[in-house]
Amino acid sequence: MFGKLAVKNVTRSLKDYSVYFLTLTFGVCIFYIFNSLESQWCMQALGQSASYLVDAILIFMDIFSAFVSVVLACLVLYANTFLMKRRKRELGTYFLLGLPTGRVSLLLVLETLLIGLLALAAGLGLGILLSHVLGLFTIAMFSAYPAELGLILSVPAIGKTAVYFGAIFLVVMACTGFSVSRARLIDLMQGRRKNEEMKERPLWQSVLTFLLGGGLLLTAYAMLLTRGLLRIDPLFFLMLALGTAGTLLFFRSLSGFLLRLVKGRKRLYYKGLNLFVLRQFNSRIHTTYVSMTVICLLLLLAIGVTACSVGLNHTIEANTDASAPYDFTLQNYSGDVREVDIPALLTANGFDTSRELRSSYLCSLRYGTPRPEEAGDPGTALALSDYNALMALQGREGLTEEEVPCLREDPLVTGFSGIGTYRVVSDQEAQGLPVRRQLFVGNYAGDAQATEARLEAVLAQPGFFESGSYSLGSRLQIYLENMGTKLLVLFMGLYLGLVFLLTAAAVLALQQLSQAADDQPRYQLLSRLGAPEGMRDRAVFTQVFLAFALPLALAVVHAAVGMTAANAVIAQVGRVDAAASSAVTAAFLLVIYGAYFLATYLGSRRMARGRG
Structure with a gap:
């Protein structure tokens, strides 16, 4: 009986439930989308070579999901409070007909359960569709496409969403039953008879409040644009306080300012x-x-x-x-002690550079002065021919002999830590400068991931690093x-x-x-x-x-x-x-x-x- 009545009430009051239902549906949808990320193609592709990054992203998503679940729980409770206010007279009628408090609470619990199940189903359906859209968006970011594109169905995300929202609805149902048990009949029957008293502010007060609010906002804007976002100090928090106060005063002034402004027309x-x-x-x-x-x-x-x-x-x-x-940079940091023919060394250890690489170049970086041991670390120098060869590998213009010596900052190596500022010198001058380190750069001829795996396997061989201290930038x-x-x-x-x-x-x-x-x-x-x-x-x-x-x-x-x-x-x-x-x-x-x-x-x- 109560099940049929609950279905009838939800169907009859579906329009009353529209915002409540919309909130639940969007909440379930958003929660599912961002908890199904591990099933996205981009995450699987990233996990093949950088699983630690995937783990970090998923950990952050779990932390954010806990925060989001609290926010959504408060939102659902707020929406449920509105529904209870809308139905005060209906609940009062049930009490007048002699229905016990427990029965009324049970009816509301069944209605909440029903609307929750409908919202869960609708939110999951919408979430599955939009997770596919998000997947296409991230695939476009990777500038690559998987062999198959289809709807993503993440069973763990569905279970997690159901558990979180199940817990939210248990709280909502408990709060609903508690509020019904404490409700008084007279309050329920007269719930809509309370009106708000309107107090019209003087015009001068509204105008002054509006001008003050605008002044605070302009001050906060000026501080933000002149100081920037990165200076976190007491003035930064003062700026936030001024912006918040200005916003508050702006809306407060509208209670009289807008009315008086239109009254003039x-x-x-x-x-x-x-x-x-x-x-x-x-x-x-x-x-x-x-x-x-x-x-x-x-x-x-x-x-x-x-x-x-x-x-x-x-x-x-x-x-x-x-x-x-470039696709990779192999640096021999021991070049100042022993120069090595790196391509020959790689080939001898099983990585044939002539077959594996479509282009490559070996050169030496040199100290900026002939006697670096007396001057500490005076900087880095590079021969003009080496510089032009490296720029050609990047598809960029080189330098002429008339333009050297000069200081440059063009990227020379593949890696987050570059060379920094260096001096390009003539080949003749470079011959008189001691070697600092060796660079071997190249671009793969075939599949980058497979080729790099073979290169790393060679570098990982026990005897390879006995020839010097190397690092690989990819x-x-x-x-x-x-x-x-x-x-x-x-x-x-x-x-x-x-x-x-x-x-x-x-x-x-x-x-x-x-x-x-x-x-x-x-x-x-x-x-x-x-x-x-x-x-x-x-x-x-x-x-x-x-x-x-x-x-x-x-x-x-x-x-x-x-x-x-x-x-x-x-x-x-x-x-x-x-x-x-x-x-x-x-x-x-x-x-x-x-x-x-x-x-x-x-x-x-x-x-x-x-x-x-």
Whole structure:
């Protein structure tokens, strides 16, 4: 009986559950996507040569998942509180009919369980589809494609998601039963009769608050742009405090400033239901400016983190090319003691350089002065012919004899630690300088991974290093390490950005729906006064639009200033792909924020029509 009643209640109140269901579905979807990363092709490819990077990424994802689960639990509890408020009269009716408290609690638990199972199924389905999209995105980042592309189904991620959200729903059901057991009948029946008293602030106070808030924001912006993001000191925290206070004062001033501003334009003020909408907005923001500040800051974090994580990918990728001009570099650090014919030594030990390499070059780096033992470490010199040969291997222009001697910083070796600044000298001068070390650079003729494995096997032979002290720098290893960093930055940024966005949108939606429920009698009065349904619908749209657009607009301004400061830092090592970061961030905003806006508007409109 109670099972059928629970199904009937969920079906009948499906529109009431829309935002709640949307929050659960998006939460399950995001949680599954980022916990199924180990099944992604890119992670499997990375794990073949750099399994420690995969382990690090997965550890970070586990830590973030624990944090995300707490955030989502609080969000679900907040959404459940809204539903309980919406159903107070219904619960009071059950008590009037003589239904025991335990039975009412059981009914609500069954409803919560049902909506949870539906959201879990829908979220997992959406998560499987979007994890495929994420897989295609990361494959494009690798500039390579697997033999087969298909939907990824991660059984461990499904189990983990089910366990986490099962625990969340157990908490929700326990809280629901507890709140029902403590509810009083009179409070349930009169739950919607409490109205908020509107207090209109003097115009001068609103204008002063607005100017003060704007001044604090401009001060915080100026400090950020002049000081940058990397100076973490007391002034940095002062800057954050000024920005937060400015945002708070901005929204607080809107409670009177916007109303008085529109009042000055009589035609706009008295058009349609603008008078009613603005006074409603004025009365609400009087007490919700704190929550709007929090929502604005959450949106700022969502936009900033998402945009930076996507935009930084090009900077990380550019560092690979700068650190790896050749497929490998083998350095003989004992060249000052004994010069070795490295290609012959490799061939003698089983790595035929003429067959394994399509191009290679052996040269010597020299000390900058003839007697380095007297001058400590005066620097590095390179013969002109060697420099030109190395540049030719990179496909770059060399130097002429008229241009030497000169100081250069062009990359000479494959490895994160380059040579630094060195002096290019004539071949004749180089002959008089002592050898510092030997460089053997090359590009593989066949498959890079297989060829490098054979090279490493030769270098690992017991007798090979008796000939000197060697080190191997590999483009493949640098690429994989950079890709690991790239994926870690991308995944963590998207994970946090989406959670911040989901939290801001859900809290805002639930807040607006709660206010729409309180405004229902007012819209019914407008209907009795003759306001047509279309006019009332436009009034609802305007209220919801203002609530969603204002914190988003200010968050975009904050993010634009923050990204400018971030670009100034990143420009020292690369650049941010503004187009890609803006496109991805806009897509997330459109899908998640837009979905909540639409669901909120439809729910509020239904209540205004007296159907909720």
